[in-house]
Amino acid sequence: MSFQLRCPQCGPRSVYEFRFGGEVRQRPLPDAAQEEWYRYVHTKKNQAGEQMEWWFHRSGCRQWLQAVRNTISNEVKRTWFPDEDNE
Amino acid sequence: MFSLLRKERMWRSHDLRRRYDVVIVGAGVHGLSTAYHLGQLHGVRSVALLDRGYLGGGNSGRNTAILRSNYRTPEGIPFYDASVKLYEQMSEELGWNVMFSQCGHLTLAHSDAGIVGLRVRAENNQLMGVDSRLIDLGEIRRLVPGMDLSDRARYPILAALYHPPGGVIRHDAVVWGYARACDRMGIEIHTDTEVTGIRRNGRKIESVVTNRGEIATETVLNCTAGWATTISDMVSVPLPIVSYPLQACVTQPLKPFLHHVIVSATLHVYVNQTDKGELVIGAEIDPYQSYNMRATLPTLEQMATYTLELFPQLHAIRVLRQWGGICDMTPDFAPIIGCAEEVDRFYMNVGWGTYGFKAAPAAGKFTAEMIATGSTPGIIAPFTPARFRAGKLLGEKAAAAVSH
Ligand SMILES: Cc1cc2nc3c(=O)[nH]c(=O)nc-3n(C[C@H](O)[C@H](O)[C@H](O)COP(=O)(O)OP(=O)(O)OC[C@H]3O[C@@H](n4cnc5c(N)ncnc54)[C@H](O)[C@@H]3O)c2cc1C
Numbered sequence: 001m002s003f004q005l006r007c008p009q010c011g012p013r014s015v016y017e018f019r020f021g022g023e024v025r026q027r028p029l030p031d032a033a034q035e036e037w038y039r040y041v042h043t044k045k046n047q048a049g050e051q052m053e054w055w056f057h058r059s060g061c062r063q064w065l066q067a068v069r070n071t072i073s074n075e076v077k078r079t080w081f082p083d084e085d086n087e
Numbered sequence: 088m089f090s091l092l093r094k095e096r097m098w099r100s101h102d103l104r105r106r107y108d109v110v111i112v113g114a115g116v117h118g119l120s121t122a123y124h125l126g127q128l129h130g131v132r133s134v135a136l137l138d139r140g141y142l143g144g145g146n147s148g149r150n151t152a153i154l155r156s157n158y159r160t161p162e163g164i165p166f167y168d169a170s171v172k173l174y175e176q177m178s179e180e181l182g183w184n185v186m187f188s189q190c191g192h193l194t195l196a197h198s199d200a201g202i203v204g205l206r207v208r209a210e211n212n213q214l215m216g217v218d219s220r221l222i223d224l225g226e227i228r229r230l231v232p233g234m235d236l237s238d239r240a241r242y243p244i245l246a247a248l249y250h251p252p253g254g255v256i257r258h259d260a261v262v263w264g265y266a267r268a269c270d271r272m273g274i275e276i277h278t279d280t281e282v283t284g285i286r287r288n289g290r291k292i293e294s295v296v297t298n299r300g301e302i303a304t305e306t307v308l309n310c311t312a313g314w315a316t317t318i319s320d321m322v323s324v325p326l327p328i329v330s331y332p333l334q335a336c337v338t339q340p341l342k343p344f345l346h347h348v349i350v351s352a353t354l355h356v357y358v359n360q361t362d363k364g365e366l367v368i369g370a371e372i373d374p375y376q377s378y379n380m381r382a383t384l385p386t387l388e389q390m391a392t393y394t395l396e397l398f399p400q401l402h403a404i405r406v407l408r409q410w411g412g413i414c415d416m417t418p419d420f421a422p423i424i425g426c427a428e429e430v431d432r433f434y435m436n437v438g439w440g441t442y443g444f445k446a447a448p449a450a451g452k453f454t455a456e457m458i459a460t461g462s463t464p465g466i467i468a469p470f471t472p473a474r475f476r477a478g479k480l481l482g483e484k485a486a487a488a489v490s491h
């Protein structure tokens with residue numbers, strides 16, 4: 001196994017139970033400038049270090065969750081459901 | 088054998104000078120090829136190649152060394168064809184054997200949809216003068232008698248795209264050959280030299296900051312593959328690149344039985360046998376973004392499972408090594424070559440993902456022309472970083488990605 005994620009519903013599971021959903025991004029408002037939409041649609045932060053990201057527990061409770069993971073070490077710091085009170 | 092004992096050095100180390108005309112970040116095959124062509128074709132020799140690791144320690148020393156030009160799009164096919172042709176002359180040009188073996192390349196189809204996709208490629212390839220055709224089971228059996236072509240397989244093989252000029256090369260030899268040629272022209276290679284910042288004044292670059300001191304320059308070329316965004320971040324140029332690990336492995340040597348490169352997108356695997364007899368096996372990218380190069384068991388299991396689908400007789404062989412590299416994936420599976428829109432003379436030759444080794448001679452040649460003359464050669468124009476803003480993405484996914 002390469003690493004584990006703790007699903008807030010199902011507990012610690014192999015990363016292979018999840019589908020990776022990419023970095024968490026703020027969607028621009030519908031009338032935002034074209035440049036803002038370009039950046040949102042195409043460019044990525046591609047963080048080398050801790051990033052907030054989406055995961056879908058495909059082989060478990062089938063819910064989307066968010067995590068903070070270090071992309072250099074793959075260490076997962078925290079996981080939560082996005083509608084939960086974020087501390 | 089005796090050449091191992093020679094006294095001559097392939098490249099020398101130097102103190103860092105205070106300024107260079109061009110600073111290239113990343114001394115993988117793309118940085119080296121661009122530096123070589125800058126010196127060889129344009130007389131630009133005040134060039135520093137900086138790499139934070141050892142020479143060829145990035146993807147250029149981690150790939151499965153497969154070369155081919157049977158891509159799918161009218162932008163991709165002539166570009167990769169030009170590159171393979173430059174590889175054909177490389178040993179002679181560099182006076183250094185890069186061991187290019189054009190053993191032939193087969194891409195397998197396991198479904199009707201797969202056949203249609205390969206037929207499109209074959210037709211496009213032939214229109215553009217690339218030797219490539221669809222072959223049936225009878226011909227596959229003659230070329231690769233050791234492969235399971237029965238209908239008992241989980242995904243039976245139905246047809247293949249056969250590309251005779253495709254093959255494998257010695258990747259380290261390419262890197263060393265370019266490094267030697269650069270060194271002889273007075274181009275400096277600095278390993279263990281990490282770029283930690285780039286200073287700019289408005290749209291102009293002033294200097295590159297490294298762990299060994301600061302270098303004045305107006306021209307920077309980013310050739311850092313998986314780390315591309317960490318460099319472009321230094322001048323606040325966002326890129327549509329996400330870094331994913333790609334893994335490969337090599338088995339114990341076996342008697343020669345496989346004389347072609349075999350690729351299956353359905354099975355997410357590619358296999359070839361080296362002259363030493365080892366099987367080199369590559370996987371698809373890991374299913375999550377990461378900068379971590381550690382090899383993992385699930386990917387090894389996947390490579391083993393799919394290789395056994397093709398060659399069940401290999402069930403008892405041993406794996407010698409497994410490793411990973413970090414790939415700079417773009418959304419349209421095409422590279423990003425050009426000058427940043429936001430900063431003058433901040434060039435990039437990145438986005439090579441899982442498929443960039445074969446592209447290095449052509450990408451380096453035309454990137455060098457762009458840097459030396461200030462105008463972009465038509466053959467690399469479609470790869471401009473401006474294509475995303477303009478909504479002109481390329482359609483290379485079907486021919487460049489192993490799966491998806
Ligand atoms: C397992 C695997 C199999 C592959 N198989 C094939 C194949 O069969 N055929 C094919 O055509 N392609 C293949 N590829 C892709 C190919 O290897 C790459 O596209 C190509 O080697 C990229 O070359 P490069 O010079 O751009 O990058 P690299 O060789 O990765 O060089 C980038 C360099 O940048 C340096 N760097 C990073 N950050 C800094 C910094 N801050 N300061 C200084 N230096 C820095 C790194 O140390 C590194 O040496 C494969 C890749 C992998 C990982």
